Amino acid sequence: MDMSPYRDLFVSEARSHLSAFSELIVRLEDSPDDPAAIDELFRHAHSMKGMAATMGFEQVVGIAHLMESQLSRVRSGEFRMQPAFADLLLESGDTLGRLVSVIEAGSGAAEDTTGLLERLASFDPSAEEEPVASATPPAEEADTPRETPAATPHEFRLADTFKSIRIKTETLDRLVNITGDLITNRYRLDEAIRLANAAAECHEPLHQLTALLRTLRDEVFKARMLPFSFVAERFPRLVRDLARRQEKEIRFHLEGKEIELDRGILEEITEPIVHILRNAVDHGLETADERIRAGKPAASTLSLTVNRDKDHVEIIIADDGRGMDPERLKQKAVDKGLITREQADRMTPQEAYQLICTPGFSTAETVTDISGRGVGMDAVRTAVTALAGVLTIHSQIGQGSRFVMRLPITVSIIHALMVRCGAFEIAFPLNVVVRTLELKPSEIFGEPGQRSISPEDHSAPLRSLRQSLNLPESVGGGDALQPVIVCDIGGAVVAFSVDHILGQQEIFVRPLRSPLSHLRGVGGATITGDGRVLFVADVSALA
């Protein structure tokens, strides 16, 4: 069997054993009789041995085996952890580290480990303890090195490989910003060349620049990727603890934790996920009694699944709990004055579920300390939208609920559809745009103010972007075609009429700071090829 595919995994796992190993030895020097730490040391040596044996790395096996057998003597109480033994273990760990580096490099001088093996095999715990026990050790004897010259004391040294380094996350953030600005400037350069009618010689370098920038962008983003497990490891424990407190029996499944996301997105999405999980445990899932009465298995299921779909990831949180009743949600929203009765009647179930994301809306009868306090689903939706993502909610009464967060895998640089409306040019993030249409007047239905692009119902309302932006309506042009962009906002379809659709472009979105960040309907800004500042639409706020 070809073992080479497993070599990297061996190297990384061996390294983590070795670093845990030296940490434990240091800890044991402070409290030499900590049996748990000794057990753990033993386990690391044992795992190293097993892994190396499987790969056929005999030198590593030899050292790890002797470490393991000496440690088992400590474990059985034959002798205590002592400085000379700690030194020997640290030295062994260092040697193993070097051997692992040679394995990683795939070549390199084989190290002679026979001296270490001998000293490991023949370690005599009494050799040191005696002088300490003796009341008056002869002065010159105490200074004499106890070990043969081959034993170099453990020293702090740099990582034994320069293949990977640690860098600060801010550095990566700066690299993303610079890359974004470079891309913006590429568009500016493109525009300038076009306007200046510059010589054809400019096109080839510009083409090259474009390709290089794309590679740079991909590499920078790759460097920022982390597996979902980076944040997900704590979720099973979180759910377990919450379930305990609620006295609910919950089986939690986590899938797709190996899928990688941009660090910034992971950071922003963790709290929303925790919130939805808390909500599910607290409100979504029933107690065992309730479930049995409803004819469901006593234990409920809660799952967190991550899927990769081209340039997007989907984070899905699903439970098999009581589900949500759209009618009850609508009633609540009407009672709270958030919507009118008429609006409620027109709402599809999809839209009704989105009501829970309205600020000030909470269907929970009681506010517990687990969830339902302050930060609600509105904060979740805001976070998802800020990441250029979409939150969709599905539910079935009695069957459970499902929250889907669809997010781009990278931040900041997005594809956008540029539209013109009056004097404004606005970028619509492509992730919300379903399609574009050019409609004849006869294809637009309903009364002014309640227009729709669908003849049957109100499931696809047509809004005027001019109106949303407080611009005067353009004078109707008779039979002129009306450009329309159709957006999907968390399952609800909304169409916007615009003056012109200009085309698609890759843009680098910059967050807005106060006071501009308070502008309704605006999610950020970008700089265009000709150097103008342009707003990026926050579609859910415009709808």
Place this chain on the structure above:
Amino acid sequence: MSRTVMIVDDSLFMRKIMRGILVEKGYIVVAEAASGIEAMRNLHTSHPDIIMLDIILPDSNGLDLLESVITACPDSKVIVCSSLGEDSVVRKALNLGACAYLQKPFTPEKISEVLESLGG
């Protein structure tokens, strides 16, 4: 025919190698677990025919876990894996109901041998 397998080992490296070998031999790895807790949880959802159980895990005593696994899933066949090679542990594991014992380091041949001994 016993074909679905769950691998319980705290080492990702070991799980991947084991998975590689098993998949090559035509088995379906339905679950992996890095700890006793994870093993018990996955057991309920995946109902594997065969469980490859490492006897040394960070969060549990392997023999206790073996007992829980057998109680929870009496139909699954458990193969105990470890490099301990100590007769007493092997005996205890077999007495508790493990079907076979696989000593690490394993080779593809050794795994085949043990799996065949289960009577496929």
